[in-house]
Amino acid sequence: MEEKKRTDEFEAGTAPPSRLNNREERRVQKWRKMIGTGGSDWKYYVRRKPNVVKRRIRKGIPDCLRGLVWQLISGSRDLLLMNPGVYEQLVIYETSASELDIIRDISRTFPSHVFFQQRHGPGQRSLYNVLKAYSVYDRDVGYVQGMGFLAGLLLLYMSEEDAFWLLVALLKGAVHAPMEGLYQAGLPLVQQYLFQFEQLVKEHLPKLGRHFDEEMINPSMYASQWFITVFSYSFPFPLALRIWDVFLYEGVKIVFQIGLALLSSCHDNLMKLSFEKLIHALRNFPDEAMNPDSLLPNAFSIKLSKRLIELEKQYNDRNGVSSHKQVKQPRLSRKAS
């Protein structure tokens, strides 16, 4: 892993190596033991002690192991092993109808991050390849703005090919429900998530929910990016990474939890604001609110699993969708044609 990738304008908040004390070293040791060489012990450990794993992930995956662990928990490592040579095929031999769209957005993805800054540099080239490969892998979805931020975040921690398969694992649903609906025509999953989130705000923060209604604020005005890019678009990297640790292991629920925890931590201030100032505040949370060590525990304390399922059903009933997830099977082992 190249060190330069991680140095970023947003990284100021993380501990410098000099503060990497004994406790931190012991933590990394524990993690190494849990993973085994190259991930050999991981599955065994997860099966035996799922709650230990969950607890440790919630505390944050050590940065030096993040790339590997992400591949293990997302199921992308298995996809990679099941599909040798496929990525290369997609990148080198296939052409995509989205090539120009992708190029247009390459320099507009994490433009202030050193890894992606250099025009046609290694960062931009990898990003292009991953996005192009995905647009060929699923030609129906192709390339959609927002994907670049997912791929970009992954590329800070793994190779192109690994990042590609992790993207596949997420969108096609290797471990959790597929998320390709975020990018399919009509953005059906974005619409569903926004509906669920709006209801949850009303239920968990009723006063704020009423205030939003009165001010005619709806979640599409501030939360679309949260879901479409899983907080990678505009949130500080140290926070985004901690969210991704949990997101990859536990699923999309954490995005709702973080969203609610953020609103909750700024509740009293938000209550005082009218429409325009509200929109501004909802896009620019104060630094204190975005401290992972307080935000994440608050998020975990919000219990949503059951309600999220009910709200999904309610949304689908309303929109005449009969559990489309069963209809569309993920095509995980599709070979390049």
Place this chain on the structure above:
Amino acid sequence: MANRLDHDYDYLFKIVLIGDSGVGKSNILSRFTRNEFSLDSKSTIGVEFATKTLQVEGKTVKAQIWDTAGQERYRAITSAYYRGAVGAFLVYDITKKQTFENVQRWLRELRDHADSNIVVMLAGNKSDLNHLRVVSTEEAKVMAEKEGLSFLETSALESVNIDKAFHTILKEIFHIVSKKALAAQEAASMSGRRIQGTTINVADSSTNTNKSCCST
């Protein structure tokens, strides 16, 4: 909006910024509202929002501008924002033919989702890149005339015609709105106010009243 009570403007106009991805919408918005331009800004995901208050014919007008993601797929979310918009700022890139050809699709999009009276300003952006131009000023003028749109070429980079374009569209909206207000006033005064002897506004509206009597 709910801040009706403490508003510091006479009119609030909602305007949508539309056009293909990459034509410069977000930079036009940041240039107009904050006088900022960035060669490496992020692509817009979903919608963004900014406001600016300015004087139009002696009235304080607040422009509330919604910037939208340009990619076709995003219209599922962005078209909801056309509702209530009185103006649309439709942008193409003078160095990309396709973005000009797609103007027709954007107009159709407006016809389907926006108010039929919406005022549309066509802007050919990136006029600073004249050496890369592929859309001539002439053909854009012809199209604007045919479609009944105002038209200007702009450069968000060099800050050319950005203010002017917004002023133009806001003025046009203002005229329509004040004509409507006037019509409402006339309707009120015709229908019996005079009989009651009220002379509110008679002094400045009597001449207009005569004019509109003849023209309708």
